[in-house]
Amino acid sequence: MKKLRWGLLSTAHINRRLIPAIWASQRSELLAVASRDIQRATEYASQWNIPLAFGPYEAMLDSQEIDAVYVGLPNHLHAPWSVRALKSGKHVLCEKPIALSVEELNEMEMASRDSGKVLAEALMYQYHPQTQMVLDFLKSGKIGRVLHTLGIFTFKHSRDNDYRLLPDQGGGSLWDIGIYPISFTRAIFQRLPDQVHGTEIQGATGVDMSFWGELLYTANQGSSQFFCSFETPYTTSMVIFGETGRIEVPRPFTGMQEAAQIFVYDVEGKQTVVSVENKDPYLCEIEGFEAAVFGEKPLTVTLAHSRDHILIINALRRSSQTGHSVHLAG
Ligand SMILES: NC(=O)c1ccc[n+]([C@@H]2O[C@H](COP(=O)([O-])OP(=O)(O)OC[C@H]3O[C@@H](n4cnc5c(N)ncnc54)[C@H](OP(=O)(O)O)[C@@H]3O)[C@@H](O)[C@H]2O)c1
Structure with a gap:
């Protein structure tokens, strides 16, 4: 072979x-x-x-x-x-x-x-079966139409001489970890938001140490909020609110190989616990990449997805710099 x-x-x-x-x-x-x-x-x-x-x-x-x-x-x-x-x-x-x-x-x-x-x-987490499972649940209507998503990725930054603190090297929490909840939301709504609003807390070097953002999917009557930060201990979470239930993913972006679970709540609030396949997300990514190289399967994260991540992040940065919401092509 x-x-x-x-x-x-x-x-x-x-x-x-x-x-x-x-x-x-x-x-x-x-x-x-x-x-x-x-x-x-x-x-x-x-x-x-x-x-x-x-x-x-x-x-x-x-x-x-x-x-x-x-x-x-x-x-x-x-x-x-x-x-x-x-x-x-x-x-x-x-x-x-x-x-x-x-x-x-x-x-x-x-x-x-x-x-x-x-x-x-x-974006290794997108290749992991957990992400596909969540997207399949949504597609099958398990929680009805999605109204809102809430994503969090934070960790306490402590590395000296790190490009993450340098504005001219693409530093800041939004580019580094905000991209995770943003890309998950992109995968859920399958399109660009119509409008975004962002607010940041800047550090001494001029990068955003924390960033809070709101994405409006007006055409879907949906919305999303996320928070990312270098200033508070490690936390990840993705919660998806639908018309008839909710899905909570405690380890949506990292650590899903360590006996992770997701929680699905029905219209009455009854919880179902779903175990996640115990697989290394980086191995899933390598295998997905190989399949694309060998012409067997298209990439999970296409360049069209990547283009949307960049458009959303740059619009959020413009919003945080100007204090105004920024409109994007829907
Ligand atoms: N997917 C994930 O789970 C994940 C997790 C962490 C980071 N990342 C991504 O991985 C990338 C690297 O992050 P990292 O934390 O691993 O970076 P890092 O440890 O700082 O390493 C970056 C490497 O780039 C090289 N380099 C070339 N020009 C440089 C410059 N001007 N300043 C500093 N280093 C320079 C250096 O290698 P040489 O000296 O050998 O040339 C250095 O070891 C980032 O894009 C980050 O977003 C992804």
Whole structure:
């Protein structure tokens, strides 16, 4: 069986989630890591038992031994390095947010189309069976028409020298973790909101340390609220309110592999507990990516979805900067 030969672009913290997933997949092989600094790449390769080390990044992109690149760079580098990787004939799995503007995404999409290589945003939770289960419940009418969603993702930020605190590197809680409830809501309503309103608390470096947002789906008579923050301990939650019930997902974005459950309430408030398949979301993501590369299944997170995530986030930022609601094409 042909295996996808992966190269990691950088020695990022997040690699430690992807590496076991690539190892665990039957159809992938972790072959290389690249760093700006060849010595760092060599040490990292030896620490993680990765056969090849490259430095600088271009050296790995030029290698004929690599089929797919995982881009785990700071957010402002996602677009330029994904484009370079695609132009070098590599498939690209790029961390979220895939880009910081629609213009960047357009350029990436063009590079993907021209090279015939797959490009995908690494929103791993969307590949997990729990997310599909929730969307299937909604489609089957289990809680009736969706009126409102409430999403939360917070953690206490403590890392020094982190791009998350730098405005010119795509920092801030909205780009980092607000994207999770926003993308879940996008998957539920299957469209852009008609209008958004956002409010942020800025930190000393000028990024949003906390962000509260409201999305209005006027045409669906639906709405959504979310809160994301670097300033309060780890919390995740997604609650979906329907005309005849409610679904609560305590671990919608991370940690769903640890015996997670979701709670479904009917019109009388009677609770049903549903157990979630105990699977690593990063492995689900790698398998979903492989299926797209091998032409078996379309991506779960398409570039059209990614475009909506970017439009919503930039509209929320404009709203928080101006104090006014921002209208989006419905
Ligand atoms: N899906 C998830 O669960 C998840 C979780 C966490 C983070 N992420 C995403 O993963 C990406 C990386 O996050 P992270 O926390 O892993 O980042 P990180 O540890 O700061 O790593 C980023 C890497 O990028 C390279 N780099 C290149 N230019 C750089 C620059 N100017 N400043 C700093 N580093 C630079 C460095 O590698 P070299 O020195 O080796 O070149 C560095 O190790 C982000 O896009 C984030 O949104 C996703």
